[in-house]
Amino acid sequence: MKLKERSEFLYFAWENKKLRIGVSIILFFLIFAIVGPDLAKYPPLEYVEAAAFPPSREHWFGTTIFGQDVFSQFVHGLKATFVVGLIGGSLGTLLGIVIGFTAGYRGGMVDEILNLITNVVLTIPSLAVLIIVAAYLTVRGILTESLLIGLTSWPWAARAIRAQTFSLRVREYVDMARISGMKAWRIIFGEIAPNMMSYLLLVYILQFGGAILYAASLDFIGLGPTNAVSLGLMMNYALLWAALPLGIWWWFVPPGAAITAIVGALYVTNVGLDEVFNPKLREM
Amino acid sequence: MMRLDKVSKVYRIGAFGGKKLPAVCDVSFDIRDTEVVSLIGESGSGKTTIGRMILRLIPITSGKIWFNDVDISTLKGAALKEYYRKVQGVFQDPYGSYNPIFKADRIFHIIRREFFPDIPQAEWDEKVERALTSVGLNPRQVLNKFPHQLSGGQVQRFLIARALLLDIEFLVADEIISMLDASTRIDVLNLLADLKARGLSILFITHDLSLGYYISDRSVILYRGYVVEKGSTEKIYSHPLHPYTKMLMASVPRLDRKWEEVDVELKAKQVELSGGCVYYERCPKADARCHRQRPTLVEVEDGHSVACFHV
Amino acid sequence: MTLQVENLTLYYRTLRGDARALEDATFTMVDGEIMGVAGESGCGKTTLGHGIVLLKPPMKFVRGRVVLDGEELPIWDTEAMKKFRFRKIAIIPQYAMNALNPTRKIGKMISEILRSRGVNFKSIEPELKRRLDLVGLTYDVLDMYPIELSGGMKQRVVLVLSTLLNPSVLIADEITSALDVSTQKAVMEMLVGFRDRRIVKSIMVITHDISILYQVADSIMVMYAGQLAEKASTEVIIHQPRHPYTKLLISSLPKVGVRYTETQLRGIPGSPPPLLDPPPGCRFQERCPVAFDKCREVPPFLELEPGHFVACWREF
Numbered sequence: 001m002k003l004k005e006r007s008e009f010l011y012f013a014w015e016n017k018k019l020r021i022g023v024s025i026i027l028f029f030l031i032f033a034i035v036g037p038d039l040a041k042y043p044p045l046e047y048v049e050a051a052a053f054p055p056s057r058e059h060w061f062g063t064t065i066f067g068q069d070v071f072s073q074f075v076h077g078l079k080a081t082f083v084v085g086l087i088g089g090s091l092g093t094l095l096g097i098v099i100g101f102t103a104g105y106r107g108g109m110v111d112e113i114l115n116l117i118t119n120v121v122l123t124i125p126s127l128a129v130l131i132i133v134a135a136y137l138t139v140r141g142i143l144t145e146s147l148l149i150g151l152t153s154w155p156w157a158a159r160a161i162r163a164q165t166f167s168l169r170v171r172e173y174v175d176m177a178r179i180s181g182m183k184a185w186r187i188i189f190g191e192i193a194p195n196m197m198s199y200l201l202l203v204y205i206l207q208f209g210g211a212i213l214y215a216a217s218l219d220f221i222g223l224g225p226t227n228a229v230s231l232g233l234m235m236n237y238a239l240l241w242a243a244l245p246l247g248i249w250w251w252f253v254p255p256g257a258a259i260t261a262i263v264g265a266l267y268v269t270n271v272g273l274d275e276v277f278n279p280k281l282r283e284m
Numbered sequence: 285m286m287r288l289d290k291v292s293k294v295y296r297i298g299a300f301g302g303k304k305l306p307a308v309c310d311v312s313f314d315i316r317d318t319e320v321v322s323l324i325g326e327s328g329s330g331k332t333t334i335g336r337m338i339l340r341l342i343p344i345t346s347g348k349i350w351f352n353d354v355d356i357s358t359l360k361g362a363a364l365k366e367y368y369r370k371v372q373g374v375f376q377d378p379y380g381s382y383n384p385i386f387k388a389d390r391i392f393h394i395i396r397r398e399f400f401p402d403i404p405q406a407e408w409d410e411k412v413e414r415a416l417t418s419v420g421l422n423p424r425q426v427l428n429k430f431p432h433q434l435s436g437g438q439v440q441r442f443l444i445a446r447a448l449l450l451d452i453e454f455l456v457a458d459e460i461i462s463m464l465d466a467s468t469r470i471d472v473l474n475l476l477a478d479l480k481a482r483g484l485s486i487l488f489i490t491h492d493l494s495l496g497y498y499i500s501d502r503s504v505i506l507y508r509g510y511v512v513e514k515g516s517t518e519k520i521y522s523h524p525l526h527p528y529t530k531m532l533m534a535s536v537p538r539l540d541r542k543w544e545e546v547d548v549e550l551k552a553k554q555v556e557l558s559g560g561c562v563y564y565e566r567c568p569k570a571d572a573r574c575h576r577q578r579p580t581l582v583e584v585e586d587g588h589s590v591a592c593f594h595v
Numbered sequence: 596m597t598l599q600v601e602n603l604t605l606y607y608r609t610l611r612g613d614a615r616a617l618e619d620a621t622f623t624m625v626d627g628e629i630m631g632v633a634g635e636s637g638c639g640k641t642t643l644g645h646g647i648v649l650l651k652p653p654m655k656f657v658r659g660r661v662v663l664d665g666e667e668l669p670i671w672d673t674e675a676m677k678k679f680r681f682r683k684i685a686i687i688p689q690y691a692m693n694a695l696n697p698t699r700k701i702g703k704m705i706s707e708i709l710r711s712r713g714v715n716f717k718s719i720e721p722e723l724k725r726r727l728d729l730v731g732l733t734y735d736v737l738d739m740y741p742i743e744l745s746g747g748m749k750q751r752v753v754l755v756l757s758t759l760l761n762p763s764v765l766i767a768d769e770i771t772s773a774l775d776v777s778t779q780k781a782v783m784e785m786l787v788g789f790r791d792r793r794i795v796k797s798i799m800v801i802t803h804d805i806s807i808l809y810q811v812a813d814s815i816m817v818m819y820a821g822q823l824a825e826k827a828s829t830e831v832i833i834h835q836p837r838h839p840y841t842k843l844l845i846s847s848l849p850k851v852g853v854r855y856t857e858t859q860l861r862g863i864p865g866s867p868p869p870l871l872d873p874p875p876g877c878r879f880q881e882r883c884p885v886a887f888d889k890c891r892e893v894p895p896f897l898e899l900e901p902g903h904f905v906a907c908w909r910e911f
Contacts, residue, residue: 172375173380173381175336175339175373176375176381176382177394178341179340179373180368180391180395180398181365181399191383194383194385195384326775326776327746437862465635465803466635466844466847467843467863470847470849470860471861471862471864473849474859494848494850494853495849497849498855498860499855531777532776535779536806537780537806538806538809538850539805539809539845539848539850540850542809543780543784
């Protein structure tokens with residue numbers, strides 16, 4: 001992105017509907033997650049009321065079948081969701097960057113080996129691995145969950161970054177940098193990465209969303225954090241305790257809707273950003 | 285000054301490098317002090333590969349390149365940087381040589397950071413100004429701009445100025461004017477000739493014969509990685525000896541005469557080379573011997589060598 | 596056959612306004628003429644070539660007429676032009692040879708294109724064979740994928756394809772710039788051969804390489820920054836040019852036989868004006884050694900001698 005076009009970029013970013021909608025939704029939930037726990041009147045896991053009360057003035061989202069306040073579970077779970085997305089997503093992106101840049105820039109044997117590793121990790125069904133590992137660990141926290149997710153979701157990012165690096169590496173300005181005596185790491189971070197900033201941002205967004213979904217799946221089948229609340233866990237319990245046939249919709253609809261909205265908004269933001277960065281996709 | 289001794293480059297392609305693709309085969313020639321040598325070849329001749337090997341951008345498969353009697357493949361670290369102080373390159377795509385998100389001057393900042401880290405600002409500014417004026421640019425007009433705000437000719441001259449900041453002795457000019465407009469080409473070409481007069485040696489890589497004739501002292505003709513003819517430019521252009529050179533001369537569109545009738549076999553997709561002469565498939569004079577054996581470079585007259593049995 | 600172009604003006608829509616890529620182009624091509632259109636980047640030659648056949652956004656039709664054999668071509672209407680494209684007038688765009696679908700065999704690609712024009716492949720097959728023969732390709736090229744062909748072969752396939760329905764006018768846009776010198780010669784000679792055999796009646800050769808035009812063109816039209824500068828027979832343009840730009844351009848070309856040590860050639864200082872906001876009048880004024888006040892008015896493209904058109908106040 002040319003520096004002089006920064007104002008042009010901001011103009012397009014602002015004008016782009018998808019970007020506006022996506023970012024607004026994410027910000028809404030983020031603020032909710034930050035502020036929410038303070039708004040919740042009751043601790044999330046304590047039994048505070050009669051069971052299965054529908055939403056009321058006392059309990060905005062009603063109560064679970066155990067008499068827990070759904071609203072406070074919701075906001076705490078929301079916070080956990082964002083934490084997983086942040087840590088898991090960041091780890092996955094970081095690994096993808098390190099491996100992708102190295103393989104793409106060095107080429108040759110280094111690339112072949114890293115490629116092999118990437119392909120192997122890619123084809124291992126990560127959900128199965130996560131399930132097995134999670135099942136072995138008797139006590140699991142949010143951090144562990146995020147780490148596990150980060151460690152298994154980097155391959156596609158590594159491949160994508162490697163491909164981009166390959167194509168940028170043969171540009172003549174990289175040759176120029178080399179005959180100016182620049183060291184390899186300097187070239188990668190000084191010449192190549194800046195040209196990929198938009199791409200790296202998009203990778204991060206997808207990793208973030210993917211991590212959230214992974215966590216929700218793990219939580220849903222009961223392999224989430226052992227002593228915390230998360231949106232997926234809420235849905236897990238709701239399912240286990242027959243919320244649907246019993247009509248306790250306020251238990252699973254908020255978490256389900258929230259996950260869908262957040263991940264959906266992330267993807268929409270992704271598409272919007274793509275249009276902003278790539279002038280050819282803009283409608284004229 | 286720069287000597288290539290049986291230099292070859294073979295690319296390995298396919299998974300884990302199974303197949304071989306020879307790009308440069310057994311090339312030997314030299315460039316002396318204060319000399320312009322044209323390396324002439326069409327696409328697939330390996331001329332760009334040779335330029336890049338001289339600039340240490342790709343490794344040599346076999347053979348040696350000597351710069352002032354030092355084998356350049358032995359250079360590492362600080363010694364390599366010293367090499368780049370003396371040997372630089374300018375490439376074909378003027379705008380491609382700049383990182384598109386930064387201003388054009390950045391290439392100067394990089395040189396300063398890598399080669400003159402302790403130089404005081406005032407001295408550096410003066411150095412830059414001198415380099416720019418010596419290539420015919422007005423510093424006030426070209427500094428602090430983005431590459432797309434400058435014309436192709438200005439951008440190429442900017443790159444030459446960058447090389448001059450380093451006190452170079454040798455410049456690899458790889459098709460540097462083929463992407464420029466006709467009216468600016470000649471200015472950059474004149475600049476190169478000017479630099480030669482001031483002591484620089486230049487390897488002028490091109491596919492355009494008329495450009496080669498304009499500024500070079502000696503010429504090397506490449507075909508599919510092999511040297512087929514080399515010698516003083518005057519001699520090669522007035523009496524080309526190799527059938528390929530003759531064909532090139534006859535096919536060059538000129539403004540003073542029309543194309544000759546010449547027998548030319550057009551290239552099919554590159555076939556695998558047999559052990560014989562590299563030009564066998566297309567040569568009107570080819571015979572059985574040419575198919576079996578590869579002719580070596582033989583000096584036919586003073587400073588003029590050809591690789592052909594039929595000379 | 597005649598192709599008359601009158602006051603053709605085409606602009607390009609950009610985010611910052613309209614780029615005036617072609618301004619009031621008026622010229623005529625006659626039967627059997629190979630006319631070269633020469634100029635540097637941004638002169639409008641590609642705009643001219645494409646505008647006549649393939650006008651589509653971001654190109655904008657402003658005004659003008661194109662009349663082929665007495666029939667006006669509705670160039671502003673892409674749909675209406677369909678019945679003229681390929682049959683009456685055809686174009687080989689730049690880089691056409693790189694646009695061949697890599698997953699289609701050549702023969703399949705040709706039959707698909709013909710079908711889209713309502714022509715049955717079988718019916719035209721014998722003629723196709725004759726044409727392939729003419730350009731030195733064997734019939735099995737139809738069974739190959741583009742990747743199996745060399746640059747020259749692909750360009751010849753493109754040549755055959757665009758002239759298969761015998762258009763009156765063929766526009767060839769930079770068809771030799773990516774080719775080797777020997778292949779360039781062969782392809783250009785084939786082009787001339789097509790004209791000689793009346794497969795096409797006339798050809799517009801767009802290129803920046805004037806020496807190629809010297810070899811094959813009957814006349815050359817020189818353009819600068821969207822305006823026509825000069826048009827005359829090849830000999831006259833090369834040896835007796837009258838427009839200052841043409842004179843400077845011809846004298847800046849390196850020729851085999853000219854060495855730096857003997858004669859120093861000179862370029863043209865400066866660069867072309869921006870097309871978004873060009874100066875009024877002749878667009879060469881700023882770089883012209885003989886410019887004067889009248890140049891602020893657009894000079895008309897006048898026929899000073901039979902067949903020799905110049906747009907320069909100094910020459911009137």
